[in-house]
Amino acid sequence: xxxxxxxxxxxxxxxxxxxxxxxxxxxxxxxxxxxxxxxxxxxxxxxxxxxxxxxxxxxxxxxxxxxxxxxxxxxxxxxxxxxxxxxxxxxxxxxxxxxxxxxxxxxxxxxxxxxxxxxxxxxxxxxxxxxxxxxxxxxxxxxxxxxxxxxxxxxxxxxxxxxxxxxxxxxxxxxxxxxxxxxxxxxxxxxxxxxxxxxxxxxxxxxxxxxxxxxxxxxxxxxxxxxxxxxxxxxxxxxxxxxxxxxxxxxxxxxxxxxxxxxxxxxxxxxxxxxxxxxxxxxxxxxxxxxxxxxxxxxxxxxxxxx
Amino acid sequence: xxxxxxxxxxxxxxxxxxxxxxxxxxxxxxxxxxxxxxxxxxxxxxxxxxxxxxxxxxxxxxxxxxxxxxxxxxxxxxxxxxxxxxxxxxxxxxxxxxxxxxxxxxxxxxxxxxxxxxxxxxxxxxxxxxxxxxxxxxxxxxxxxxxxxxxxxxxxxxxxxxxxxxxxxxxxxxxxxxxxxxxxxxxxxxxxxxxxxxxxxxxxxxxxxxxxxxxxxxxxxx
Numbered sequence: 149x150x151x152x153x154x155x156x157x158x159x160x161x162x163x164x165x166x167x168x169x170x171x172x173x174x175x176x177x178x179x180x181x182x183x184x185x186x187x188x189x190x191x192x193x194x195x196x197x198x199x200x201x202x203x204x205x206x207x208x209x210x211x212x213x214x215x216x217x218x219x220x221x222x223x224x225x226x227x228x229x230x231x232x233x234x235x236x237x238x239x240x241x242x243x244x245x246x247x248x249x250x251x252x253x254x255x256x257x258x259x260x261x262x263x264x265x266x267x268x269x270x271x272x273x274x275x276x277x278x279x280x281x282x283x284x285x286x287x288x289x290x291x292x293x294x295x296x297x298x299x300x301x302x303x304x305x306x307x308x309x310x311x312x313x314x315x316x317x318x319x320x321x322x323x324x325x326x327x328x329x330x331x332x333x334x335x336x337x338x339x340x341x342x343x344x345x346x347x348x349x350x351x352x353x354x355x356x357x358x359x360x361x362x363x364x365x366x367x368x369x370x371x372x373x374x375x376x377x378x379x380x381x382x383x384x385x386x387x388x389x390x391x392x393x394x395x396x397x398x399x400x401x402x403x404x405x406x407x408x409x410x411x412x413x414x415x416x417x418x419x420x421x422x423x424x425x426x427x428x429x430x431x432x433x434x435x436x437x438x439x440x441x442x443x444x445x446x447x448x449x450x451x452x453x454x455x
Numbered sequence: 456x457x458x459x460x461x462x463x464x465x466x467x468x469x470x471x472x473x474x475x476x477x478x479x480x481x482x483x484x485x486x487x488x489x490x491x492x493x494x495x496x497x498x499x500x501x502x503x504x505x506x507x508x509x510x511x512x513x514x515x516x517x518x519x520x521x522x523x524x525x526x527x528x529x530x531x532x533x534x535x536x537x538x539x540x541x542x543x544x545x546x547x548x549x550x551x552x553x554x555x556x557x558x559x560x561x562x563x564x565x566x567x568x569x570x571x572x573x574x575x576x577x578x579x580x581x582x583x584x585x586x587x588x589x590x591x592x593x594x595x596x597x598x599x600x601x602x603x604x605x606x607x608x609x610x611x612x613x614x615x616x617x618x619x620x621x622x623x624x625x626x627x628x629x630x631x632x633x634x635x636x637x638x639x640x641x642x643x644x645x646x647x648x649x650x651x652x653x654x655x656x657x658x659x660x661x662x663x664x665x666x667x668x669x670x671x672x673x674x675x676x677x
Contacts (some may be wrong), residue, residue, distance in 0.1 A: 232609070236656065258609050258616055271611070276656040279613035283653070295656070313617030318638050324650055325614045332613075332653060341619055365588045387618035387625030 155252035156224045157196040158307040158455055160430075161336060161365040166423060166432030168451050169338075169367060170194045170442045172218070174209035183209070183217040189437065191223060193446040195454055196253060198338070198432065201228040205265025211421040212242060215251045226309060227251045230259025235275035240294050243285060247304030255309035255338060256281040260377070282310055287335025310334035312366075314351035315344060315390035323354040326364075331422050336365040338432045341382075342418055343391040351424055361427025368422040371376060371434045374409035376400035412445065419449045456576070457485040457549045459569040461496065464503055465503055468511075470566045471504070471545055475514060478541040479504075479568065479641045480534055481521030482548035489583055491569045492547025493522040500547070500568065516541075527550030530561045538563055557583070591661030591668065599640035604657070606633035612654040 160167050171188050175182035190197055197431065198219055201211040215225035227246050229239065243254065258278045262270045276284070281400065285293055285308050292303035310329040342348045348368070355361050373379050373391075376399035383391035390442055402410045422428045431451075435441050446452055462470075471477050479497050487493025501517045508515045520537045522530040525548035534556075538544055543564040546553045549571040557565040573585035588605040595602060604610050608626045615634030618625025622635040640650055659665065 186513060258611060261608050261618075263608075263626050274610040275659065277609065277613050279653065280656045283655075311617065316615065316617045317619050317621060317632075318615070318635055319636075321614065321650065328613060328651065380480045388616075388620060413560055 153252075155196070155307045157226065157253050158335065160195050163455075164429075165455055166451065167367060167412045168194050168454065169196045169198050169430065169432045169447055170439070171434040171436070172197045172214065172439065173200045173202065173203060173437065174211065176208050176216035178209060180213075180217045183214045184221060186439045187218045187221045187223050189255055191221065192454065193443040193452065194433075195430075196224040196226050198226040198255060199228060201230045201257070201259065201264075202228065202233065203214075203260065203426075205232070205260045205262040205267070205270075206270065212246045212249070212251065216249050217248050224253070225251055226253035226255050228243070228255045228257060229281065229347075230257045231274055231276055231278060231281055232259030232262065232272050235273050236295055238274070239281060240284065240288070243288065243304050243306065244300070244302075247306060248302075252305070252307055253309060254285055254306045255311065256285065257311055278310065279328060282308055282329060282332040283332050290298070290333075307335050308333050309336045309338055311340070312319070312337045313340040314342075314348050315340055316388040319347075319351075322351060323358060326355060326360055327358060330360060330364045334364055336367060336429075338367050339369045339435060340388055341369045341371040342422070343379075343382075343389075343395055343414075345418065345421060347390065349425065352427055356427050365429040366427055367430040367432040368418075368425075368428050369432045369434055370415050370418050370422075371436065372415040372445065373399055373407075374438070375404070375407045375411070378411075399441070412441070412448075414446060415432060416448055419445070419451075456488055456574070457551075457571060458495075458573050458575045458585075459491040459549050459571045460489075461491050461500065461547070462567070464500075464507060467500070467504065467545065467568055468507060470568075471515075471543065474542040474564075476516045476518075476523045476540070476542045478518045478520060478534075478537050478544045478546070480525065480537070480544050480546050481519075482525045482546070482552050483521050483523045485549060486547055486569065488551075488577070491626060497521055497547060508587050525549075526555050528555070528559065531556060534558075589662070590657075590659070591665075592658060597652070597654070599637050599644060599646065599649075601633055601637045601640060603633050603637065606631075606636075610657075612657060614650065 172186045199211045199214045202208055211227050215227045218225045256278050262272050285306050288303050289305045292300050312326050379391045379396045379399045382389045419431050433442050479501050481492050481494050481497035497519045501519045523532050538560050545566050545568045546556050547568045553567045553650045574587040575583045575585045578584045590604055619632040622632055624630040624632045641647055
């Protein structure tokens with residue numbers, strides 16, 4: 149492995165191609181076949197696979213291990229890393245370890261609070277926040293040093309991702325936060341699932357006005373809906389999600405057996421719109437436990453073959 | 456002030472089960488203010504325990520006493536005669552008071568009657584909120600007087616997470632998002648520029664993470 153080669157995701161984005169990534173949640177167990185199966189479904193359709201780190205605070209196979217399984221299959225992983233479960237010592241150590249395994253992309257997050265998960269009795273860490281984590285990975289890459297200033301023997305050179313949620317409050321602060329993440333060292337941004345296109349466009353305009361879309365690659369997040377119930381649930385129960393009423397009505401307006409088809413249609417329309425927005429450089433498909441649909445979405449969007 | 460709440464009666468009953476003569480010792484400062492263990496709460500708890508033990512057919516003698524503060528030796532000594540008359544002490548002080556008492560009376564078991572919860576304020580009558588975690592390195596100056604270390608569920612120093620909606624925290628719709636409060640306040644103070652500033656990782660050495668803390672004031676030592 150060439151330690152200094154850039155990641156494929158970085159290459160595609162810097163060439164100006166429209167990138168496609170998808171999400172892969174590791175299993176609640178040690179069975180690598182689950183990861184491989186998901187990898188097979190995504191292979192050829194995406195540029196990189198984003199592997200979650202104990203998402204929704206439910207204990208799962210580690211992101212690093214699942215990334216490593218994907219690497220062995222020839223897929224490029226984006227390792228998610230949350231600051232909820234590890235202090236700065238563990239975070240830095242795992243970043244070095246991940247890079248030594250060939251993982252070249254990282255998505256820096258704070259993580260869902262443990263009270264949402266399967267083990268709410270757990271102690272959280274939050275030694276540093278996602279902003280600090282971004283800066284830490286950048287310092288490792290650019291200066292070859294860890295947080296103490298120690299010169300590393302083989303610094304990890306990760307392509308750095310961060311999250312942005314244009315649908316959370318306070319809205320006017322969301323672009324300031326994006327700017328801070330870019331200053332801290334984010335190379336690419338993955339957004340929360342986009343259903344409220346008006347608000348997303350407004351946020352993008354603010355980002356463009358601040359010159360931010362030229363400094364970072366923004367990947368719009370999409371999640372195909374399976375039912376009106378799912379639309380309602382996401383809107384009401386999932387923190388930071390915004391599914392506008394007309395979309396919920398549209399999902400509810402079709403017969404149950406047609407709901408999946410309608411959800412896919414909405415997803416394809418969203419992707420088509422995203423491709424037209426100045427400053428959006430890719431799409432991130434989060435088909436939660438529905439990886440088999442990703443290929444269909446990418447194909448129907450005319451985004452195949454991948455480079 | 457330090458805020459606490461009284462343990463459930465069933466738990467207190469279990470804690471005092473081995474003893475036939477106990478002293479319920481109140482604490483007249485913080486615990487009185489948060490209605491967890493002042494003179495009034497001592498009296499109410501003593502009556503409830505007497506009744507409950509009678510119902511269970513258990514003989515018990517309960518003495519009641521309250522001192523100004525259980526975290527100071529000077530006041531602790533006032534309770535010495537009462538302590539010596541009993542087999543054990545149920546302290547209605549915060550955890551610091553319980554330990555100070557235990558240190559003061561080597562031969563008498565001291566048991567907690569309250570759960571110490573936080574350093575907080577009386578938001579309004581009957582509602583207490585946590586405001587400070589005693590991290591030992593106060594930066595309220597840059598956060599508009601609102602502490603994200605204590606009041607943000609993720610201790611975020613660089614702005615709200617994606618779960619802030621309508622001014623509320625994602626983990627509890629009753630809880631204000633600390634960052635919404637910080638942003639509103641900085642806006643009102645005309646200090647929005649503070650929000651663009653990168654806040655580096657916190658130094659936790661001054662917090663409990665650095666080990667139990669001790670404050671030495673040589674100028675006050677005799």
